[in-house]
Amino acid sequence: ADTLRAAAAESGRYYGAAVAPHLLGESDYAATLNREFNSIVAENVMKWDATEPNQGQFTFQGGDQLVAHAQNNGMSVRGHTLVWHAQQPGWVQGLTGDNLRRAMLNHIDGVAGHYAGDIDSWDVVNEAFEWDGSRRQSNLQQQIGNGWIEDAFRAADAADPAAKLCYNDYGIDGVNPKSDAVYRMVQDFLARGVPIDCVGVQSHLDSNSDLGTYRQNLQRFADLGVDVQITELDIGGSGAAQANAYRTVTEACMAVSRCTGITTWGITDKYSWRGQDTPLLFDSNYQKKQAYGAVLEALNNA
Ligand code: G3I
Secondary structure, eight states: OOSHHHHHHTTTOEEEEEEOGGGTTSHHHHHHHHHHOSEEEESSTTSHHHHOSBTTBOOOHHHHHHHHHHHHTTOEEEEEEEEESSSOOHHHHTOOHHHHHHHHHHHHHHHHHHTTTTOSEEEEEEOOBOTTSSBOOOHHHHHHOTTHHHHHHHHHHHHOTTSEEEEEESSOSSSSHHHHHHHHHHHHHHHHTOOOOEEEEOOEEETTOOOTTHHHHHHHHHHHTOEEEEEEEEEEOOHHHHHHHHHHHHHHHHHSTTEEEEEESOSBGGGOTTGGGOOSSBOTTSOBOHHHHHHHHHHHHO
16 A cells, blocks of 8 residues: 555554644645545644633534544544643642542543544543653642542543543553553553553654564553554654664554554644654655655555
């Protein structure tokens, strides 16, 4: 196959990109998205600050635009993200105790309920662990306590029973104390019947990142009984080194049958959150980079 989406589809996988709706009017941006990708995730517009700027008042304009674009172009949609310590609206940051818990549950009900049926997988909870495997001391952790993560998954399951429910994080790309902690949480949730279906491995990487245990790490989550998805892939660098790292990541996903799709965190270096790192598959002029060729080859060879 000669596009990412077609090559991924041959093994039943998707190849996705993080998208900002205000860029869809740029013709090269939309043309590249539509030609190469068959999954969309919102880079920002489905987050808490964007969807519930005032308590109980939901705005879905940007997210609705992305869902419509996906449906009109044969793409699935990942939901990102229901609960996160960052990009919370100001009113959330002032809440304490059970007020925060009830606001979180109401937010999940509002957003996951609105998009019920449209979302393939939700990042229910994002980035709740520290490098050493301890819980991040966010307002959610401090005000609600350890149970906040499973509360969030149960609420998401109630609001959209059809969506796959993911825990998503960075720095869990290899076997390390942080991914060990996520592994134990998933194991515990499965044992106790807390609804969880997938782990999102963000994969914000560099050309010299150690990928020695990348595949093994994906496989151990799959062996627990959840899907894995590479959810925010970008790899700083250029040329052959960048292409090789992209190849390694792609081959790892293709080697793990429960690795169901790959999403790059953007389309073009022009709009990457990592600007100077040029971490994506298309350059600022929407030309295919060497890394693009490596990814396409790895998808096709699997
Ligand atoms: O929309 C406002 C705009 O109105 C304002 O004029 C401008 C001035 O700063 O800011 C705009 O908001 C920015 C927003 O991106 C949209 O561009 C925020 O400042 C900026 O902080 C925000 O950054 C996003 C970041 O998450 C926030 O934490 C990045 O675009 C987005 O790529 C990044 O994505 C995260 C994932 O959600 C979770 N994993 C890590 C990943 C990278 O940090």
